[in-house]
Amino acid sequence: MIGYVALSPYRKGRRAFSHTCEISYYLFSGYRGRGFGKELVRTALSAAREAGFETAIAIILGCNLRSIRLLEGFGFSVCGTSPTRPAWMARGSTMSIWRLI
Numbered sequence: 001m002i003g004y005v006a007l008s009p010y011r012k013g014r015r016a017f018s019h020t021c022e023i024s025y026y027l028f029s030g031y032r033g034r035g036f037g038k039e040l041v042r043t044a045l046s047a048a049r050e051a052g053f054e055t056a057i058a059i060i061l062g063c064n065l066r067s068i069r070l071l072e073g074f075g076f077s078v079c080g081t082s083p084t085r086p087a088w089m090a091r092g093s094t095m096s097i098w099r100l101i
């Protein structure tokens, strides 16, 4: 195993979000920057469309430039940002919700 991609209903049980899914993914460090991330997201978005989802969201830290570039490449854009402080960081960062309709 070199990583994963997961799709899940966003706020399951809420009718207002019944067409929205959340995507999350992770690749172990030795496998990054080789196109696997793009392949994971492409496969997940295709499965999401087949399952009837109309909107996909991803929640990403502002410092995660690689993930941001990846999402931008698929047409995602930011729809909300909040300050946050990940446990491993001394100073604050931001956390954004990225959305693809």
Ligand SMILES: CC(C)(COP(=O)(O)OP(=O)(O)OC[C@H]1O[C@@H](n2cnc3c(N)ncnc32)[C@H](O)[C@@H]1OP(=O)(O)O)[C@@H](O)C(=O)NCCC(=O)NCCS
Pocket: 003, 023, 024, 025, 026, 027, 028, 031, 032, 033, 034, 035, 036, 037, 038, 039, 058, 059, 060, 064, 065, 066, 067, 069, 070, 073
């Ligand atoms: C984010 C992640 C999945 C990206 O996967 P990846 O295989 O490294 O990315 P890819 O090689 O498919 O490249 C996808 C895009 O990312 C960007 N990218 C790749 N390497 C990059 C780097 N070193 N710096 C900045 N952007 C980079 C590029 O825009 C690239 O698209 P392009 O080749 O068309 O220019 C992977 O790096 C990862 O698992 N990171 C840690 C976990 C994480 O961030 N999870 C997200 C929270 S849900």
